[in-house]
Amino acid sequence: MSKIIDLSKTIQYNSDDPFFMKVKIKHKSHKKAKWLVRFLGLPFRLFPKKFTGWADDEIRKMGVHSTTHIDAPWHYAPTCMGKRAKTIDEVPLEWCFGEGIVIDMTHKKDFDSITSKDIKGFLQKEKLSLAPEMIVLIKTGRDQLMGTKDFFYKGTGMSAEATEWIIKQGIKVMGIDQWGWDLPLPYLIKKAKKSNNSELFWEAHLVGVDYEYCHMWKGRT
Structure with missing residues (x-):
């Protein structure tokens, strides 16, 4: 008999989200x-x-970003790989179920990006490998912050090159257990302003302009 485990963030934790995402x-x-x-x-x-x-x-x-959700290619930009990006209703159902793997990145400190080296190191240590059409879940442990104001402000996050590397392994769907896929939003805004670097903000999300993929966030692993 199969066991179903709900990994979603429930509405009960929504009170500590930013004002524009409250339910x-x-x-x-x-x-x-x-x-x-x-x-x-x-x-x-x-x-x-x-x-x-x-x-x-x-x-x-209720915005779709208020709780656990999946970002379609259309979310990142109107085009992907030079073509019109898929909206959520156009994402093939086959992408959304299959074998999965949890990659433990709980050792990563707040504001320290997860790199492809980190991912490869974990896979090598655990004697695991990625296969096309797998669903990859990144475990940061930040789901423990749900229900606190720190959930929005703290966390690690995927780098652009790590996201791109996973996609190139044939992965279409991936997810993370913290507030967002990238480094925390307030931190990115502050750092971009300080460095005056226009390419710093939302770098992992924007991989979706060049490569077709979906990611889930605000979930549990």
Whole structure:
């Protein structure tokens, strides 16, 4: 019997996300639903005796980046490899299931990029190898920060060259257990401004302009 393990980040941790990514949900009571049915034309006298109304929820605001999600090629740029990039509904389902491998990078310190040397070193040490169509998950241990303000501000992150190397092994989908695929967003902005380097920001994401791939983030490994 197969065992299913949920690795997703639940909405309960959303309170510590940046303001533009917060989820807003309005809970509706059973009583309010009864009035809705009355408004639709059913007299109260015809309500079933056991009918108290139904509890319901209304999602008033929710960006796809609020919880665990997968970034389609279209997310990185409108074109990929010189052609129109795939939107999420165009990503082949076959990309999204298959054999997986977890690469342990928990030793990497905050703001220290994960390199292809790091990836190759782990694979060699563990006597493992990547195969085309595998799903590669990067374990940083930063999922332990979910529910704290540090989740947005701390973490390691994939370098562009490490991302490109994994893609060239025939990998289409990869994921990470921290807030983002790259180094932390506030850190990248601060460092780019300080160094005046326009190529520094979002370097791993932008590999998706030249190579077709998807990555997942805000999950668990």
